[in-house]
Amino acid sequence: MERGALPRARYALRPAVDRGGEGRSRVRSIETTLPGVVLVELVEHEDARGHLVEVYHRDRHAALGVAAGLTFVQDNVARSYGGVVRGLHYQLTLPQGKLVSVIRGAIFDVVVDVR
Numbered sequence: 001m002e003r004g005a006l007p008r009a010r011y012a013l014r015p016a017v018d019r020g021g022e023g024r025s026r027v028r029s030i031e032t033t034l035p036g037v038v039l040v041e042l043v044e045h046e047d048a049r050g051h052l053v054e055v056y057h058r059d060r061h062a063a064l065g066v067a068a069g070l071t072f073v074q075d076n077v078a079r080s081y082g083g084v085v086r087g088l089h090y091q092l093t094l095p096q097g098k099l100v101s102v103i104r105g106a107i108f109d110v111v112v113d114v115r
Contacts, residue, residue, distance in 0.1 A: 027057070029064040034113050038066050042101075055101055070097055077103075090114065 030039035040061070045052045054060075062068040074096075080086055089098065100109060 027054070027060050027064060029066065032111075034111055037111050037113075038064060040064065040066060056099060067097060067099065072099070 027043065028041040030041060032039060042053050042055065045054075056067075056072075058067070078086060087098070087100075089096070100107070
């Protein structure tokens with residue numbers, strides 16, 4: 001591994017493709033070993049017009065236990081080059097939940113439980 005490079009992820013979450021049909025779940029959750037940390041697999045909807053991915057929906061995410069009862073107050077988009085470390089956050093007062101989406105490429109996301 002070259003200096004500054006991050007190890008390759010063992011797996012990557014990619015949107016599952018739904019080629020039509022109503023009533024299918026638009027998000028799926030994958031449990032982790034950390035309480036309060038959930039991986040959400042988005043579903044890509046495809047039809048003759050193109051593709052659509054619903055990144056966040058209050059009721060569907062709340063049903064999975066994600067952001068239930070919370071109000072989002074900020075939404076950021078960042079483009080990072082390889083080997084960049086971003087987002088080391090810890091707040092004792094006014095804690096924030098994080099909803100991280102990878103639009104293109106891959107992410108090596110680290111969550112540390114300091115409770």
